[in-house]
Amino acid sequence: MKALVCVKRVIDYNVKPRVKSDGTGVDLANVKMSMNPFDEIAVEEAIRLKEKGVVTEIVAVSVGPAKAQETLRTALAMGADRAVLVQVGDADEVEPLAVAKIVKGVAEEEAASLIITGKQAIDDDSNQVGQMVAALMGRPQGTFANEVTVEGDSVVVKREIDGGLETVKLALPAVVTTDLRLNEPRYASLPNIMKAKSKPLATKAPADYGVDIAPRLKTLKVSEPPVRSAGIKVADVDALVAKLKEMGVA
Amino acid sequence: MAKTLVWVEHDNASVKDATLAVVTAAAQLGEVHLLVAGSGCGAVATAAAQIAGVGKVHVADDAAYANALAENVAPLIAQLMADHDAFLAPATTTGKNIAPRVAALLDVMQISDILSVEGPKTFTRPIYAGNAIATVESSDAKLVITVRGTAFAKADSTGGSGTVEAVSGPGAAGTSTFVGSEIAKSERPELTSAKIIVSGGRALKDAETFAAMITPLADKLGAAIGASRAAVDAGYVPNDYQVGQTGKIVAPEVYVAVGISGAIQHLAGMKDSKTIIAINKDEDAPIFQVADIGLVADLFNAVPELTGKL
Numbered sequence: 032m033k034a035l036v037c038v039k040r041v042i043d044y045n046v047k048p049r050v051k052s053d054g055t056g057v058d059l060a061n062v063k064m065s066m067n068p069f070d071e072i073a074v075e076e077a078i079r080l081k082e083k084g085v086v087t088e089i090v091a092v093s094v095g096p097a098k099a100q101e102t103l104r105t106a107l108a109m110g111a112d113r114a115v116l117v118q119v120g121d122a123d124e125v126e127p128l129a130v131a132k133i134v135k136g137v138a139e140e141e142a143a144s145l146i147i148t149g150k151q152a153i154d155d156d157s158n159q160v161g162q163m164v165a166a167l168m169g170r171p172q173g174t175f176a177n178e179v180t181v182e183g184d185s186v187v188v189k190r191e192i193d194g195g196l197e198t199v200k201l202a203l204p205a206v207v208t209t210d211l212r213l214n215e216p217r218y219a220s221l222p223n224i225m226k227a228k229s230k231p232l233a234t235k236a237p238a239d240y241g242v243d244i245a246p247r248l249k250t251l252k253v254s255e256p257p258v259r260s261a262g263i264k265v266a267d268v269d270a271l272v273a274k275l276k277e278m279g280v281a
Numbered sequence: 282m283a284k285t286l287v288w289v290e291h292d293n294a295s296v297k298d299a300t301l302a303v304v305t306a307a308a309q310l311g312e313v314h315l316l317v318a319g320s321g322c323g324a325v326a327t328a329a330a331q332i333a334g335v336g337k338v339h340v341a342d343d344a345a346y347a348n349a350l351a352e353n354v355a356p357l358i359a360q361l362m363a364d365h366d367a368f369l370a371p372a373t374t375t376g377k378n379i380a381p382r383v384a385a386l387l388d389v390m391q392i393s394d395i396l397s398v399e400g401p402k403t404f405t406r407p408i409y410a411g412n413a414i415a416t417v418e419s420s421d422a423k424l425v426i427t428v429r430g431t432a433f434a435k436a437d438s439t440g441g442s443g444t445v446e447a448v449s450g451p452g453a454a455g456t457s458t459f460v461g462s463e464i465a466k467s468e469r470p471e472l473t474s475a476k477i478i479v480s481g482g483r484a485l486k487d488a489e490t491f492a493a494m495i496t497p498l499a500d501k502l503g504a505a506i507g508a509s510r511a512a513v514d515a516g517y518v519p520n521d522y523q524v525g526q527t528g529k530i531v532a533p534e535v536y537v538a539v540g541i542s543g544a545i546q547h548l549a550g551m552k553d554s555k556t557i558i559a560i561n562k563d564e565d566a567p568i569f570q571v572a573d574i575g576l577v578a579d580l581f582n583a584v585p586e587l588t589g590k591l
Contacts, residue, residue, distance in 0.1 A: 042409070047412065047545060048409040048412045048413060050412075050413045057408070057409055057412075057413055126390050127381070127390070127391070128384065128385065128388070128390045128391075131385060153409070153410060153526075154408065154409060155408050156393065156394065156407065156408055156409070156410065156526070157391070157393045158377050158381070158393055158394075159381035159384070159391050159393065160381075161381075162351065162377075162380075162381035162382045163381050163382070163384065163385035164385075165351075165352075165382065166355060166382040166383075166384075166386050167385050170456060171352045171456040171457040172351055172352070172378070172382065172457075174351075174374075174377070174378045175374060175378075177520075187460065190374075191520055191521070192374040192375070192462070193373050193374045193375070193473070193521065193529070194464050194465060194471070194521055195462060195463045195465045196462065196463045197348075197459070197461070197462040197463075198460035198461050198462065199350065199457055199458065199459055199460060200458045200460050201457045202455075202456045202457070205456075210520075211510075211514075211520065211527055212520050246390075247389070247390035247419060247420050247421050248392065248417045248418065248420070249417065249418045249420065250415055250416070250417050251403065251416040251417065251418055252415075252416045253408070253413050253414070253415050253416075254413065254414050254416070255413065255414070256407070256411055256412065256414050256552075259552055259557075261569060261570050261571065261572065261575075262557075262572055262573035262574055262575065263573070263575070264564075264569070264574075264576070264577060265574055265575070265576050267576070267578070268576070268578070268586045268587050268590060269590070270576075271558070271560075271574065271576050271587060272587065272590045272591065274574050275558075275591070278535070280477065280502065280534075280535055281501075281502070281591045
């Protein structure tokens with residue numbers, strides 16, 4: 032069966048985002064960009080399912096600017112077989128609802144049985160695309176996956192929930208969104224990075240799937256969070272105990 | 282006046298606290314209606330009707346809604362939204378699972394994790410792990426929102442006089458089944474509602490040391506136990522202990538960070554705590570930049586001494 036993995040190009044995990052002084056957004060000029068960490072886990076999971084003989088082909092899809100090609104090449108270097116870039120302008124911010132509509136189009140075109148994506152992107156922190164794809168396709172969803180097992184026509188997903196874990200069984204085709212503990216993504220080896228350059232990468236447009244990407248939300252401003260200032264340092268444990276007693280905690 | 286529909290989070294016995302903050306947010310938009318979906322959830326509906334400021338309580342009592350499977354409850358909510366202007370759910374794992382599915386069914390762009398209501402269609406929400414706050418305005422006819430519980434005061438759980446009304450929805454979608462759950466049983470307060478939290482980081486070396494250092498201190502303070510992502514990744518504690526952007530967002534009265542350096546991702550999950558206390562041997566650790574009270578000390582000496590002196 033075919034797996035579709037959705038990946039997003041985002042600011043690198045280790046970079047501290049800076050809010051632009053004019054309050055229009057976050058400064059991304061000359062900032063290191065990488066694959067969204069949760070999406071790396073999604074790619075890894077698809078590869079593991081292929082290594083187990085469950086998945087036969089992995090198609091990676093990204094909705095983003097021309098440079099999102101780099102992110103797709105990373106997915107190909109990790110082990111995806113093909114890639115589809117649904118290209119938008121450099122300044123276009125495509126909202127989760129529009130991304131989900133595009134992914135639905137790609138998933139139907141590819142007849143994918145399993146759609147795997149990160150639970151959220153670390154830029155807009157929306158946590159929506161997977162659930163929306165599932166809704167639009169009328170298919171079940173296994174969000175925040177901790178363990179994924181394909182059993183015949185179903186996929187059993189162990190999910191991270193508040194307070195523990197929950198297991199659901201979903202009829203395929205299904206959508207899975209990944210949580211942190213699902214796996215540890217591999218690094219692409221140099222030979223695989225070279226090989227990835229010749230793997231097929233198709234470029235499409237949102238219009239190919241009949242999707243209007245006009246935003247529904249208008250960002251009025253982006254500001255710095257309230258700053259918390261440093262307090263005092265105490266000399267020793269006794270001073271800390273005294274402070275705690277003052278606060279009525281101890 | 283706008284009519285809102287609030288998802289009541291419950292365990293078929295009582296209303297979870299997370300719901301109360303959502304009621305406060307919903308009240309800022311308009312009339313507050315609740316949805317209690319479950320199986321044998323009559324007692325929850327009665328309790329929900331007591332929440333201050335609540336109008337109607339819709340109860341969908343059906344085996345299909347027993348485990349809040351998104352495939353089953355989202356169409357029910359979408360149907361009820363014909364008579365409501367906004368759907369609000371807590372930004373818990375349940376809310377985050379269901380709300381986007383509702384939004385897609387309604388062709389609405391969801392507004393995730395709101396921190397404040399600025400106008401009838403304008404909200405603030407954190408982006409980039411809380412390193413920036415966006416003010417967004419929706420152009421959709423209906424709103425679908427998840428609410429950050431720590432950003433809103435909890436509505437009183439008593440004093441209300443809502444009317445309970447039974448509703449029915451499409452029932453089971455037939456594409457998913459609930460297999461089971463493993464819920465960690467603990468005498469401790471829940472992380473997201475605890476007044477005091479003691480959290481440990483990677484400096485705690487291993488699972489045994491984590492338990493030996495953190496547990497007695499938490500016991501003394503009657504605190505919940507949390508951990509940094511580094512400590513979770515290293516396997517010291519399970520993932521549901523994780524405080525941070527990708528874990529739980531907490532805002533207790535007192536947050537004690539032990540051996541936690543203060544990575545951006547961790548700070549995003551706890552910086553709204555009322556008082557932050559940090560114990561770390563590295564005086565340049567970023568955690569001290571947000572801590573109200575800092576103690577530069579080796580935790581392996583300081584924590585047992587602190588536990589002993591409390």
